[in-house]
Amino acid sequence: MSAYEEAVLEMKNIDSLLSQGYDIAHVYENLSGMFVELKKDEERENVQLLTADARKYLSIKLREQAADN
Amino acid sequence: MADLRINLAGIESPNPFWLASAPPTNTGYQVQRAFEAGWGGAVWKTLGDPILNVSSRFAAVNFNGQRVAGFNNIELITDRPLEVNLQEIYETKKRFPNHTIIASLMVEPRQEKWHEIVKRVEDVGVDGLELNFGCPHGMAERGMGSASGQVPELVEKQTFWVKEVAKTPVIVKLTPNITDITVTAEAAVAGGADAISMINTINSLAGVDLDSWNTVPNVAGKGAHGGYCGPAVKPIALNMVAECARSPHINVPISGIGGISNWRDAAEFMLMGSSCVQICTAAMHHGFGIVEDMIDGLSNYLDEKGLASVMDLVGRSVQRYSSWGDLDLNYKVVAQINNDVCINCNKCHIACEDTSHQCIDLYTESGRPMLKVREDDCVGCNLCSIVCPVDGAITMVEKKGLSPMTWNERQALMGQYASTTILK
Incomplete structure (x- = not known):
């Protein structure tokens, strides 16, 4: 799988969770990439983003969410 | 004057x-x-x-x-x-x-x-x-x-x-x-x-x-x-x-x-x-x-x-001229190869394959060797256009990307959502 295809899969996963009503609650970055905690009411989903493009994408989504709030 | x-x-x-x-x-x-x-x-x-x-x-x-x-x-x-x-x-x-x-x-x-x-x-x-x-x-x-x-x-x-x-x-x-x-x-x-x-x-x-x-x-x-x-x-x-x-x-x-x-x-x-x-x-x-x-x-x-x-x-x-942190992370350029001008020296393919992001494909069309950039995988590093010996054979073109965001803007945003504990 190409780097782009890997990124697309990760971005789709984020999009899917956001479309289900999840909000990004917390982010944490370390040597292994970015860990994202998403919340919908009491439900929580944790996602690890490995690709650079997906991490950029998540940043944009975070800005959109911050603007909406 | x-x-x-x-x-x-x-x-x-x-x-x-x-x-x-x-x-x-x-x-x-x-x-x-x-x-x-x-x-x-x-x-x-x-x-x-x-x-x-x-x-x-x-x-x-x-x-x-x-x-x-x-x-x-x-x-x-x-x-x-x-x-x-x-x-x-x-x-x-x-x-x-x-x-x-x-x-x-x-x-x-x-x-x-x-x-x-x-x-x-x-x-x-x-x-x-x-x-x-x-x-x-x-x-x-x-x-x-x-x-x-x-x-x-x-x-x-x-x-x-x-x-x-x-x-x-x-x-x-x-x-x-x-x-x-x-x-x-x-x-x-x-x-x-x-x-x-x-x-x-x-x-x-x-x-x-x-x-x-x-x-x-x-x-x-x-x-x-x-x-x-x-x-x-x-x-x-x-x-x-x-x-x-x-x-x-x-x-x-x-x-x-x-x-x-x-x-x-x-x-x-x-x-x-x-x-x-x-x-x-x-x-x-x-x-x-x-x-x-x-x-x-x-x-x-x-x-x-x-x-x-x-x-x-x-x-x-x-x-x-700015600091790196003020550059737009989402600005995107990609390489495009003009096969009418290309002399098929393959220097771009070798450079990309060996030392960059492996996004220039070799293929044959009507018996003629051709090169094509997989734009989705191209990171816009410019290396292929740098090593190309023929003017006009490789052009870096702008592509629409995500909306602009600098590293400094990103880090400020991330700070607001940072977790104090490791998420798994």
């Missing part, structure tokens, strides 16, 4: 092309010939206590057929008595009153030494002073040149001593042999400098002879580090000029030096904040006559750009 006259901290010159303090400005004979050729100014070879030089002083680095891509020297400051130099400066200024003569100075870091030389040099009518805090070889071993130019406190103190007595503008010439040149530039400003110039030469060893195992150059079988200059150092010099030009703490004009070989280089330095440029290696390589093309080229360029004065060019690109 555009006005090429410049003003650097009150120092006026008929054009921005000055000879740098170096072998080309060693004598009145040379400087007068340079002015006849069209040079606007000259920074006289550094004055100080006359030194002794060694024989075998220069070396060049040739690269892929280009002679003097870089130039290395171990020559020191003037070896002639101050009186001889001053007499020739006086005569030269008398003959060329509208041309600029700057006296480059270097003495021990003692107040009385600076006071003495400044007074004596200004008496003969120089237009300004340039303090040589940059020469990296020989003199540095004696505590002068770059040895004092690497210590911000000494830069500030010596500049201050000079300013105590100087009546003409004081330019401080900075060494590049330091991690952050803005630190010493700020020290010069704190000491009262009217302008700064950069860069002096970079510590270097031009090479080692593989037969004799001697250094290049060598003096009776021994070598010592020299100062590197010429086209190879231009990007280093240009960055240092730009870093000083964009610093809010450095509010004095800049004279740019370092690998400037033609009018285009000069224009780049001026766009990045230089009010004038100083040139040495190109003159040593090709003679004083090169200034004619420089004047013509710059003049035509200014006319094409609709600029009435060369001073209108100064600093126009500074705002476009």
